[in-house]
Amino acid sequence: MLEDIEIRGLGVIEQARLPLGRGFTAITGETGAGKTMVVTALGLVLGGRSSASAVRKDAERAKVEGNLVIDPAGTFATFVDEAGGEVEAFKDEDGEDRGAVVISRQIAKNGRSRAWLGGQSVPASTLVEGGELLVAIHGQSEQLRLTQEGAQRTALDEYGGEDAAAAIATLEERYDTLASLRAELERLSTSASDREAEREQLRELIDAVEAVNPEVGEDESLLQRIERLSNREQLRADIGGAHTLLAGEVPGGSLSDRVRDVRTSIDRGLRSDTSLDLAAENAADLEYAIDELAETLARYLADLDTDGVGELEALNDRLATLENLKRDHGKDLAVILADYEQAGIRLLELAGDDTRLPQLKSDVEDAQQALEDAATNLSEVRARAAEALQAEATEELRALAMPHAKLVVSVTPEANIRRHGRDRIEFLLEPHPGSDPTPLRTGASGGELSRVMLALEVVLASANPVPTLVFDEVDAGVGGAAALEIGARLQRLARSSQVIVVTHLAQVAAFADHHVRIEKSTSGGVTSSSIRELDESGRVEEMTRLLSGLTDSESGQAHAQELLRRAEEAGARVAR
Known part of the structure; x- marks a missing residue:
């Protein structure tokens, strides 16, 4: 779990601490206040690509430091130890054994980047590998990516788990074997006069x-x-x-x-x-x-x-x-x-060509059949995974105010076999019974696409669980009752994972266990942002601003308090 993140010299943030905790943390703020920098900071401590342009103009370097609380006997603790880092042991408030780990990333003005894991200097690629065990970041770019066939195929295969991974590995091995045999056959099939x-x-x-x-x-x-x-x-x-x-x-x-x-x-x-x-x-x-x-x-x-x-x-x-x-x-x-x-060795090879060719042709036929069998097996594994994925995602859509919608995961085998198989994978949305399913990239509105993607991300996260899930404006294009459903779903998801959400909707933020506001100020022509954890009155004020644009609107405050009350009641029901 990410306990907090220290940010210095990054974009509009001079120095700030982002407090996080168990459950659901909502991050809000005015446009341009620096919410994007928070997601950037998260990406950097997970080994994301660095850029000198992210360094604040009046700073020599930017530094991001993430403080983690982990299971001292878990997979990530082993990963830190193998990388040469240290895990500091302590007991939490319940007397349970825990481990503390610090991940740091620094970017200099010249673009040079350095990374540390548990106090040990490591390549950024090590943070990427470790980050995959800890955090999954989902944003609008991820939504766009999941409308593409390649990403949909990858998502289905990840959902398919070990069965899909084994089927893919077998197919890739047989594909490479056939390619190698065909290349050798083509070489040996050159005209006799050339040989x-x-x-x-x-x-x-x-x-x-x-x-x-x-x-x-x-x-x-x-x-x-x-x-x-x-x-x-x-x-x-x-x-x-x-x-x-x-x-x-x-x-x-x-x-x-x-x-x-x-x-x-x-x-x-x-x-x-x-x-x-x-x-x-x-x-x-x-x-x-x-x-x-x-x-x-x-x-x-x-x-x-x-x-x-x-x-x-x-x-x-x-x-x-x-x-x-x-x-x-x-x-x-x-x-x-x-x-x-x-020359002598090559003459012997050429002398053996005439006897090698018939055997090689037979080997190619056998390899082709083995590849066909592997492709058929992978198609069957994907078909089973598709059926389960569309059922789970459709159930999630019902919880996101799309009670009649259905996600269709189409697996269509084609004639040609490529290294990833012969299947054409497509995610389609059937908005209501009787309508024709249409591809996500063309058939879903912005709000529908946001909810479909959240449903998929929730299902995929359950298939490949990580301790922390980050959602960057996953509620884009959504409002009203649908936004309330998204907030409620994120609240339920936070019962099993740490959930961090950058949002502009009060209906979503209301369901958070912790609420953080990014605030900007300008002094001497220089804009700076700070991070403030909100208490109860601060939450009402911020949600009033999100609802009406005015922090002192009485009707807005009443609406904000109503949202918070409903979210608290929903949370109590989930806890029971």
Whole structure:
């Protein structure tokens, strides 16, 4: 259950606390006061999409914090623990064990969003997953969505429960299997000439590679070797000169002789001053390094004199052969060798095509029949669910001042099977006996559509229960006696779930256990909204405003008090 929501810097709300509680909470306020921001805040703590535009103009960031009271041994407590969050244990006023959890969401001016669950930073997607266990939000956009076939199919399948879920999973698996087999059959059914052409190309590649027998990186190694042999005279001059400077006969003595003299001088000094021991060690190391470098260069010059005699022409011929292989196939040598490795495997696959095709055709026929069976089973499951759904929804309509109306859930199997089945699902309304059922999207008035959607939402909520239900102006287009029936139905629904309703109708708000008003004020050209929980007199005042537009109308006040009295009596009857 949501105990309250703290809102800061969101839209017209600078800072406010939305108190909630058990039962039915009604949220009212003038147009533009910020009722939409309250629903937005609810959506944010449930992982809804964030936008920098929602941040109040004079704020650096918006933050919404929802305080929850949960069953410490329930599913959501386990979810919080697995996400790394904490559930604070306490006992309620009845001495029952309860858990407290805080959900937080922050949006910065730059659009960056952060989320926390039980004190642990989490992705917003985690809040979405957790929110599905806690809250269902129903608004006018949901009403519009439920007039579309895809949403109606989803609603029916959700109502169908585990049977529908299992039938859908089986159908999706068989649909994917058939699609995979058909793709393979199409590939293997390519003309024999195309397959033979591929075989010929593969054989040519194998013959060409085996004739040359190259090694990975051989072309690069050859280039390096040819470069060395082609520049042998320059290398001899450069390296020979370096060797002469190190150890040869040069005016003033070679570098080896000079370093040896340096070492001798330092060794003499070491006999008089032992602090020169490090310098003497460095001089010795330098002498050894120069001698070793001189020997290395001498060996290189000796090898250079004998290396590659008569080899250069052969190297160039080998490189030309490799370059011809690369040019013929239009690829690097490494790619050609990789293709060569796969060519033999592919030839074996092609060789087996002729024997694979008959079996594959048989597999496709079997998979098609399995898909047909799965689609038929799903249609039967949906038909049973449709019958139960329309019966329950029709019963709800009777409680919503539509005693003669009937909801018809049509399930019509079609020829083609798609991944969601072959059924065309349509919700229709029969306003009164003898009338033709018409689609919800075209045949229902605004008021009728609101009541039909509330009936559906109530039935679907009972099939997939969540602790908290939020209705955003579900009473749009409704008034009079129908509005009273909607209020009474929400009151009954609140006996088993927490119900939060944004409404503009006094007839609905009268049935609430708690009434919250969103109030706006303007100061210095800046509009702000605050949230106030109403006491009994405040409720009468607010409902008078909703009824007549005037808070001090005596007739309006009398009407408001009458509504509250009737709602209280209805609630007492429900409680009994």
